[in-house]
Amino acid sequence: MAKYNPLKDYRWIYMLLIIAVSWPLLFPIGLPVPVSKSTRMAFDTIEKLPSGSLVAVSSVLSGGNWPDLGPPEMALVQHLFKKKMKIVFIGCVDETPTIRESTLLPRINKYDAQIGVDYVNLGFIAGAPDVAEAAFATSLRKVLTVDFRGKPLDELPIMKGVNTLADFKLVIHIGMAEDPVRQYYTPFKIPLIVGVYGMMGPHYIPYLEAGQLSGMIVGLRGAAEYEYLVGFVGEGLMGSDALSITHLLVAICIIAGNLAFLYTTRGGAKKEGTK
Amino acid sequence: MIDFTILTTVFLTLCVYTFVYKESAFWRFAEQTFIGLALGYTFVMAIQQIQTVAWVPISTGKNVLFIGAMLLGFSLYTRFSKKHAWISRWPMAILIGIGTGVAMRTVVESQIVAQIAATFLPLVTPDPMKTFNNIAIIIMVACTLFFFTFTRGKGKTSGNVRKLGRYTLMLTFGAAFGGTVLTRMTLYIGRFTYLWAPAQRYYLLGVGALMLVVLAFYEKITPLFQKK
Amino acid sequence: MSTFFRSQVPLIIASLLAAFMIVEFFLDWAVLRTISSDIQSWGVVISAFALGLGVVTLTRNNVGIIRRREKNWPYYLWCLIIMFTMIGSGLIGPLGKHPVFLWLYNNAFIHLSSTMYSILAFFITTAAVRAFRARNIDAALVLVSGVFVIMTLAPIGATIWSGIPLIGQWFLDVPNMAGMRGIIIGIGLGVLTLGIRTILGYERAHLAGSGGEK
Numbered sequence: 110m111a112k113y114n115p116l117k118d119y120r121w122i123y124m125l126l127i128i129a130v131s132w133p134l135l136f137p138i139g140l141p142v143p144v145s146k147s148t149r150m151a152f153d154t155i156e157k158l159p160s161g162s163l164v165a166v167s168s169v170l171s172g173g174n175w176p177d178l179g180p181p182e183m184a185l186v187q188h189l190f191k192k193k194m195k196i197v198f199i200g201c202v203d204e205t206p207t208i209r210e211s212t213l214l215p216r217i218n219k220y221d222a223q224i225g226v227d228y229v230n231l232g233f234i235a236g237a238p239d240v241a242e243a244a245f246a247t248s249l250r251k252v253l254t255v256d257f258r259g260k261p262l263d264e265l266p267i268m269k270g271v272n273t274l275a276d277f278k279l280v281i282h283i284g285m286a287e288d289p290v291r292q293y294y295t296p297f298k299i300p301l302i303v304g305v306y307g308m309m310g311p312h313y314i315p316y317l318e319a320g321q322l323s324g325m326i327v328g329l330r331g332a333a334e335y336e337y338l339v340g341f342v343g344e345g346l347m348g349s350d351a352l353s354i355t356h357l358l359v360a361i362c363i364i365a366g367n368l369a370f371l372y373t374t375r376g377g378a379k380k381e382g383t384k
Numbered sequence: 385m386i387d388f389t390i391l392t393t394v395f396l397t398l399c400v401y402t403f404v405y406k407e408s409a410f411w412r413f414a415e416q417t418f419i420g421l422a423l424g425y426t427f428v429m430a431i432q433q434i435q436t437v438a439w440v441p442i443s444t445g446k447n448v449l450f451i452g453a454m455l456l457g458f459s460l461y462t463r464f465s466k467k468h469a470w471i472s473r474w475p476m477a478i479l480i481g482i483g484t485g486v487a488m489r490t491v492v493e494s495q496i497v498a499q500i501a502a503t504f505l506p507l508v509t510p511d512p513m514k515t516f517n518n519i520a521i522i523i524m525v526a527c528t529l530f531f532f533t534f535t536r537g538k539g540k541t542s543g544n545v546r547k548l549g550r551y552t553l554m555l556t557f558g559a560a561f562g563g564t565v566l567t568r569m570t571l572y573i574g575r576f577t578y579l580w581a582p583a584q585r586y587y588l589l590g591v592g593a594l595m596l597v598v599l600a601f602y603e604k605i606t607p608l609f610q611k612k
Numbered sequence: 613m614s615t616f617f618r619s620q621v622p623l624i625i626a627s628l629l630a631a632f633m634i635v636e637f638f639l640d641w642a643v644l645r646t647i648s649s650d651i652q653s654w655g656v657v658i659s660a661f662a663l664g665l666g667v668v669t670l671t672r673n674n675v676g677i678i679r680r681r682e683k684n685w686p687y688y689l690w691c692l693i694i695m696f697t698m699i700g701s702g703l704i705g706p707l708g709k710h711p712v713f714l715w716l717y718n719n720a721f722i723h724l725s726s727t728m729y730s731i732l733a734f735f736i737t738t739a740a741v742r743a744f745r746a747r748n749i750d751a752a753l754v755l756v757s758g759v760f761v762i763m764t765l766a767p768i769g770a771t772i773w774s775g776i777p778l779i780g781q782w783f784l785d786v787p788n789m790a791g792m793r794g795i796i797i798g799i800g801l802g803v804l805t806l807g808i809r810t811i812l813g814y815e816r817a818h819l820a821g822s823g824g825e826k
Contacts, residue, residue: 119738123404126737130576140767143777172722173729176574177567203429203663207708211718235433236479236659243486244656248649252656254440259706287796291490295498296637307566311559311761311784315793318785319502321494327563329570330765348573353768355569355733360762362740363755370745389715393723400727404734412684416691418724423666424698425717430663432707438657453654457661464668470618473819475658477622478629480810480818482655485633488807495800499793517782521790528794549794554750556791558757559784565736565758566765572733575726 122362129358133350140353142346147310147317148334151302151324152188154279160193162278163271167245167293169238169284171204174306175212180332180344181304182283183213188339189281190219193227195267197277199253200233201241201284206257218341225265230257238285242292246274274299279323286313290321304331387587394587397579398595408599524552623813630811667695757783 158164166186170178189196200206209230222228231253234241244252250272255261262268270276274297282289283304294301300323305313307328316322326335329352332345399414438454441447456475463472503525505518531549534542579588629651636644674688694716701712708714746752763769764780809815 119741120405122737122741123734126572126734127576130573131580134577134580140771142767143770145781172717172725174571175722175726176571176730179574203426203433207425207429207714207717208722211714212722232436233429233433235430235656235663237483239487240479240483240652240655240659244652247645248652251649251653252437255436287495287799291487291494295490295494306563307570307765308560308563308568310566310765311556311563311788312792314784314789315499315502315796318789319498321498327765328566329573330566330767333767344574344577348570348577349767351573351576352566352569353766353771355573356565356762356766357768359565359569359737359740360759362737363744363759363762366741366744367746367755370747389719393719396720397723397727400724400731404731412687413690414724414727416687417694417720418728419670420691420693420695421698421716421721421724423670424695424702425721426663427667427699428702428708428713430660431703433660433663434657435707437653437660449650450654450657453657454661456654457658460658460661460665461668463665464672473618473622474625475661476818477625479655479658479662481626481629482633482651484626484807484810485630486652487803488630489634489637491800491803491807495796495803499797499800503793517786520786521793524787524790525793528791529797532794532798550750551753552787552791552794554753555757555783555787556795558754558759559761559788561754561758562761562765562780565740565762568730568733568736571726571730575730578723 125358126355129354130351133354138350138353140350142330142333142337142349144334144338145327145331147314147322147325147327148331148338149324150317150322151185151326152335152338154300154302154323155185155188155192155194158192158194158279161195163195163197163267163276164189164279164281165197165199165245165274165277166281166283167199167201167242167289168205168209168282169202170200170208170213171202172208175208176344177306177328178283178304179213180329180348181326181335183217183343184332184335184339184345185281185283185302185304185326186213187217187341187343188335190217190222190228191339193220193222194279196222196228197267197271198228198230199245200231201238203233203235206230206232210257224258225256225260226267229265229267231262232257238288239292242282242288246292246296249273273297285309286316286322286325290316294321302326387583390584390587391591394579394584394591397575398588398592402595402599405599408602410595410599524548528552619816619819622819623816626815626818627811627813630807667699670695757787761788 166182166189168178168182170182186196198206198209200209214230219228224230232255234244234252236244250262253262256265274280274293277299279300279302280289280293281302281304282293284306286303286305286309289301289303293299301321302324303313303322304326305328307330310325310327310331313322313325317325326332329345329348332343333349333352334345336343336345396414396417399410402408403411434454434457438450442450442454456478459471460475461472462468462470503522505521507515507519507522509515509518527545527549529549530542531546531553534546537543537546578584632644632651633648636648671692674692677688678685678692698713698716701710701716702708704710704713744755744758746755760776760780760783763772764777764784769776769780806815
């Protein structure tokens with residue numbers, strides 16, 4: 110039977126990770142959250158829009174990606190409601206309308222906005238993201254006949270005169286950025302803000318630098334920055350301390366692993382040399 | 385008074401986390417529950433989409449041509465028949481055609497022209513750091529594209545260009561890894577924030593302790609349920 | 613004739629539709645736009661039908677396992693039970709609004725779904741210890757860039773040393789941006805190539821798996 114080697118048992122690292130997350134939740138540190146350029150751009154874009162502008166919020170929000178995409182969408186939507194914008198919600202996956210109704214909208218301060226007049230949840234459009242977004246952008250009235258509650262679009266004051274994406278002043282997409290750049294920005298040249306997964310933030314910097322994006326919120330960190338700018342405490346700011354400690358843990362693990370690797374390879378080379 | 389809803393959410397969450405310890409009956413239960421719920425939900429949403437997009441226009445007489453779309457949609461299910469599976473290629477071909485066309489028509493402007501245009505940065509600026517960065521970006525983009533296009537080749541110069549392209553990509557992948565860590569930790573923090581909330585905390589500790597005891601004695605318990 | 617309907621017609625359909633969608637975009641004629649809208653709405657309906665394929669596949673698969681009493685068959689039976697409970701409750705009354713359906717979605721599915729993804733955090737941490745080694749210059753570059761970006765994306769980086777976010781942001785804005793731009797252009801060229809192959813009928817991958825590969 111193999112001898113138990115605690116150094117090879119990685120469950121100790123799992124335990125460290127659990128401590129790293131729970132410690133800041135029990136004893137908040139309150140680290141400052143510097144605001145990045147991409148988040149500031151998104152904030153300024155919405156701030157400059159006149160009150161009452163029609164904004165489309167399309168998303169791939171689902172239960173699985175809620176911790177990563179939920180806080181950015183909540184922060185952006187809270188800002189839109191605060192600025193009294195008219196918001197049209199659309200989903201690109203089947204879960205989005207349900208999770209918006211059950212989890213997102215109940216947690217937002219709507220500042221007396223009325224459904225059907227100031228905001229509406231149009232449900233989702235089936236198909237690949239590119240196809241669903243293209244259908245929403247160009248054939249809205251053909252692919253959507255009723256809103257998520259079942260009310261015909263013709264009876265909703267907010268949808269009066271809205272036929273294509275050209276009728277909107279701003280589009281916000283929560284999810285990946287290539288598809289909305291292709292289907293929303295490129296044909297219509299309407300300002301596009303994206304809220305993306307943390308892992309995709311570095312991938313989309315070229316779009317930001319090329320001027321195809323008017324702002325980008327990157328995962329929980331971006332949500333924390335945005336909440337700070339808007340002035341409310343949401344999941345972003347609540348989780349930012351835990352984010353810091355877990356990232357520090359991963360960085361320490363990488364450095365420790367490499368130091369151990371250097372020690373073992375140098376130690377092995379020395380033993381070879383003595384032979 | 386035990387809140388059944390919170391008990392369910394905490395129990396199911398911890399069932400999934402037992403996978404980190406070892407694969408167990410809890411994990412298998414959670415896995416199959418997830419699959420069943422996911423497909424059930426998707427099916428209901430599909431019916432709703434068909435009703436709102438196709439059935440409502442057909443039944444109100446606004447657009448009866450959607451009957452064709454519905455027939456094509458039903459024909460997707462012929463893929464389960466060995467004799468008639470070829471019929472399902474037609475609706476698939478429609479989806480492929482639409483998807484290809486929709487992606488192709490804007491990809492040139494959005495991903496090729498705009499990106500190349502954005503690479504034409506000023507080589508001389510008042511800020512020395514910005515000048516350095518601009519020159520570095522232009523060189524790195526060119527080297528990366530060279531690396532993709534001329535993966536193999538002779539010559540010291542082309543080899544060095546490819547090497548610089550490869551180093552650029554390594555730095556890119558490092559940054560991508562940093563972003564991946566952010567996402568993974570975010571997903572975990574989101575779950576833990578929920579579990580550690582005051583309403584769930586005691587359920588977490590109670591259910592968690594019980595499951596740990598069961599897992600610890602799991603290997604002793606399971607042979608009792610196996611046929612001899 | 614049989615081969616024509618089985619293989620050639622789907623290729624022609626895909627090819628013509630792709631070409632039409634591109635031409636419609638650039639010509640910007642009202643009549644073409646109307647036809648394009650109709651085609652896209654047909655695509656949405658067909659995609660909605662495709663969403664139901666998983667239920668049929670899973671039912672066939674699981675019924676076979678249960679019949680043969682294979683290992684862990686009670687879990688597969690449970691899977692079918694919960695799936696049909698979800699479907700049944702979702703189809704009662706207004707679609708997807710039944711209290712049981714919403715309870716299962718909000719209190720079971722969302723939590724299972726997000727927890728499934730969250731266990732990756734454990735594996736990335738152990739991978740950071742075990743696998744992320746600077747064995748050569750390439751790996752060292754990935755490592756250095758990775759560590760600085762990790763610490764930049766967390767607020768604590770700026771607290772530890774003000775240089776960390778500066779260096780990390782430089783890695784993001786210069787080499788990462790340049791490399792990703794090259795990748796984006798490469799992907800764009802790849803999408804274009806694949807599209808041209810589809811329009812010319814060379815791309816047959818979508819014909820596979822639906823029986824009678826000829």
